[in-house]
Amino acid sequence: MRVGTREFGGYMAQAVGARRAARRLPDVAAPGVADARQLPDEEFAGAWSAIVMPAGTKSRLLRTAVASAHLRAAVPFDALPLHGVLLLAGPPGVGKTTVARGLADRVSRTVVDTSPWLFIEVDPHGLASSSLGRSQRAVDQLFGTLLDEHASAGPMIVLLDEVETLFTDRTALSMEANPIDVHRAVDAALVGLDRLARRHPNVLIIATTNFKEAIDPALASRADWIFEVPLPDRTARRTILEHTAAAVAAAFPDAAGLLEPDVLDRAADLATGLDGRQLRKAVAAACAVRREAQGDPGRVSGEDLLTALGELGGRS
Ligand SMILES: Nc1ncnc2c1ncn2[C@@H]1O[C@H](COP(=O)(O)OP(=O)(O)OP(=O)(O)O)[C@@H](O)[C@H]1O
Ligand SMILES: [Mg+2]
Structure with a gap:
């Protein structure tokens, strides 16, 4: 060969x-x-x-x-x-x-x-x-x-x-x-x-x-x-969340609040201990957090992401 x-x-x-x-x-x-x-x-x-x-x-x-x-x-x-x-x-x-x-x-x-x-x-x-x-x-x-x-x-x-x-x-x-x-x-x-x-x-x-x-x-x-292969560190967590949020925002432009730098910083801190799969799913979970958003990803907010991560039990 x-x-x-x-x-x-x-x-x-x-x-x-x-x-x-x-x-x-x-x-x-x-x-x-x-x-x-x-x-x-x-x-x-x-x-x-x-x-x-x-x-x-x-x-x-x-x-x-x-x-x-x-x-x-x-x-x-x-x-x-x-x-x-x-x-x-x-x-x-x-x-x-x-x-x-x-x-x-x-x-x-x-x-x-x-x-x-x-x-x-x-x-x-x-x-x-x-x-x-x-x-x-x-x-x-x-x-x-x-x-x-x-x-x-x-x-x-x-x-x-x-x-x-x-x-x-x-x-x-x-x-x-x-x-x-x-x-x-x-x-x-x-x-x-x-x-x-x-x-x-x-x-x-x-x-x-x-x-x-x-x-x-x-x-x-x-x-x-x-x-x-380790659990993602803080930098990796922030990047994974950002990539996932960007993909959602590409399909639902009103979801752009997920991409606020301050939201991503706090989310990365809150998500300590979570794996990559959980991080990506947290973005989906955020879309279902608030009753009044009625599951519309276009109405998801940065706070919803933080709530979803908190519920997932990341170790802050
Ligand atoms: N480090 C990472 N960076 C970005 N995305 C990740 C990372 N780790 C996991 N993911 C996401 O999580 C999903 C699951 O990843 P994958 O199936 O490759 O994990 P795995 O380590 O093989 O898990 P398992 O041991 O359960 O089979 C992937 O679709 C990927 O998008
Ligand atoms: Mg596998």
């Missing part, structure tokens, strides 16, 4: 990509496949810009993934045992899944291969089964056949969302609830991951979890990089 790098900041049009053959997509009805698309992807580009993280975090993430692609393409696995696995861990609602999709898009624009990048999102719940042996077979089928086949056709990014479901810590399993089946499925997933990593240096796996302790240590040790 030959890889070349585009400028990080430069969104050069994919003129080369346009001439290259489109990638065959897997059947999204296949067990364990939640989404499949060719990259780059405009929706994912939007996801990347929507997520606000501490300064430098997103570019560090991108550099990490890009370095991995270059290293794995050129250095033998036995000398540098990189599995191409990047783990994003953190509390719910801090943007892990969203930034993972955005990262996939950015990697595809930065690392240019002879074939376009393919993106596959795995739905681990779609592999689970209560009947003995079935989830193991589904995992084998996914890693050993489906992912393997598509990786043979060109570079690929796999999103393993909520990875603790697939790589459950085997040592923490109780003897109830079919543990043998879970053991076998985890074993199969690890074998599949190892095989994928060795055979296909052009595969990058982005895994997310909000329950790092529940992940099998064998997966954690295969992760090349673990990023802890």
Whole structure:
């Protein structure tokens, strides 16, 4: 695999990509496949810009993934045992899944291969089964056949969302609830991951979890990089609230009171401890605070936002 790098900041049009053959997509009805698309992807580009993280975090993430692609393409696995696995861990609602999709898009624009990048999102719940042996077979089928086949056709990014479901810590399993089946499925997933990593240096796996302790240590040790995604700090909270309020005001111009700098400052203070999802939803909740506004977003006020945040229980 030959890889070349585009400028990080430069969104050069994919003129080369346009001439290259489109990638065959897997059947999204296949067990364990939640989404499949060719990259780059405009929706994912939007996801990347929507997520606000501490300064430098997103570019560090991108550099990490890009370095991995270059290293794995050129250095033998036995000398540098990189599995191409990047783990994003953190509390719910801090943007892990969203930034993972955005990262996939950015990697595809930065690392240019002879074939376009393919993106596959795995739905681990779609592999689970209560009947003995079935989830193991589904995992084998996914890693050993489906992912393997598509990786043979060109570079690929796999999103393993909520990875603790697939790589459950085997040592923490109780003897109830079919543990043998879970053991076998985890074993199969690890074998599949190892095989994928060795055979296909052009595969990058982005895994997310909000329950790092529940992940099998064998997966954690295969992760090349673990990023802890934090709750948004004050600056990030203010920016997320401002972006959300601006989107509402774009549709309902009379909601512009939400964008008063003083309101946003106080709101960011009031929202300490809230995650990104809660912050965005608080703007919607504000539209329903006052009875006389009758749920009309055009009649929402800055005070409504502060009330809604207070009700959400941010720690001021
Ligand atoms: N840091 C952030 N900046 C901007 N928006 C954010 C941020 N974190 C979360 N959001 C918003 O919250 C929503 C939920 O984010 P996402 O699903 O990516 O979180 P998650 O960390 O994967 O959560 P979970 O662990 O529950 O799956 C997104 O639509 C996004 O708009
Ligand atoms: Mg998520």
